[in-house]
Amino acid sequence: MKDRLILGIIGNTGPEADEVLQALIRLECAKRGASKDQDFLPTIVVKNPNIADRTLAIFEGETSPSLGVIESSEILLRNGCYFAALPSNTTHYFYEEYQSKTDLYIFDIIKLTIEDIKKSGTRKVGLLATTPTVETRIFEDRLAKEGIEVVTPDAETQEKNIQAAIYGTATPGGNHKQRLPDGLKAGNQALGLERVSKAVSKLAAEHGVEVFILGCTEISIISESLGIRHADxxxxxxxxxxxxxxxxxxxxxxxEIESIKNPITDPKIRITGISREEAIQYVAKKHMHNNIIIFH
Structure with missing residues (x-):
């Protein structure tokens, strides 16, 4: 498998996030005609418990998750992966920090989301995300540059209906570490759906929001149920x-690989900030330099 083009997934940024992403990739391949094992993307997933909690890193100054992301990236590179997905919105607060320290090209999930919203012509969106994602404005500031207004829940709704839905109910006087195990991260989808649904109804009624970003991979787990409950x-x-x-x-x-005719030297460029086309060329050249090309 090492000679093939391989997708990497940096897992363990949410108990089910990498599994949900793999399922979505499988469905996307099936939509394009994949019907047998050999038709799906070769993939390596690294579930690294050393990726630190993003909320604690942002709010309480604890270890940055970048260290674990870089560690996972190096594992993927050693195993022939030159591009990867990181299924976590909050971790992207540290995107430039970890991307600047690895030769692995990592997709920017925030950028992908903003591009989709721009194409739709929407001028106002609601944001359902962890409190660190909301307070660090990783969506808001970039959307504001595109003239798109972002509406977020008030502080009480954010805690009781979003943060608690994701991490669990906060205990009286407790900090982020002291929560009940009744959130989406603990597998409680029914309660999580009820909580998030209340926030959706409130923002829709009070602010006329008709488009919402599911800005946390845990909330993505209940996306189908939210769509059924809020069909409009x-x-x-x-x-x-x-x-x-x-x-x-x-x-x-x-x-791109199939179009390259000449021998390739190992590309040495700064990945941070490159365009999608430059990233395609970079990964193709990186792969060709290090592998025999085999496609089936």
Missing amino acids: IRFVDPMKLLATECVDFYTDVKN
Whole structure:
């Protein structure tokens, strides 16, 4: 398998996040005609328990998750992966920090989401995300540059209906570590759906929001149920966009490889800030330099 073009997934940024992403990638491949094992994307997943909690890193100054992300990236590189998906929105607060320290090209899930919203022509969106994602404005500031207003829950709704839905109910006087195990991260989808649904109804009624970003991979787990319950609302799911990009990018790199005729030297460029086309060329050249090309 090492001679093949391989997608990497940096897992363990949510108990089910990498599994949900793999399922979405499988569905995307099936939509394009995949019908047997050999038709699906070669993939290596690294579930690294050393990726630190993002909320604790942002709010309490604890260890940055970048250290674990870089460690996972190096494992993927050693095993022939040159591009990867990281299924976590909050971790992207540290995107430039970890991307600047690895030769592995990592998709920017925030950028993919913003591009999708721009194409739709939407001028106002609601954001359902962890409190660190909301307070660090990783969506808001970039959407504001595109003239798109972002509406977020008030502080009480954010805690009781979003943060608690994801991490569990906060105990009286407790900090982020002291929560009940009744959130989506603990597998409680029924309660999580009820909580998030209340926030959706409140923002829709009070602010006229008709489009919501599911800005946490745990909330993506209940996206189908939210869509059924709120049929008049459009939910933008970054995880689905990431899955689509994984398949699109793989296809584009494969085509780029097949178009290259001359011997390739190992590309040495700064990955941070490169365009999608530059990333395709980078991954293709990286792969050709290090592998015998085999496609089936």
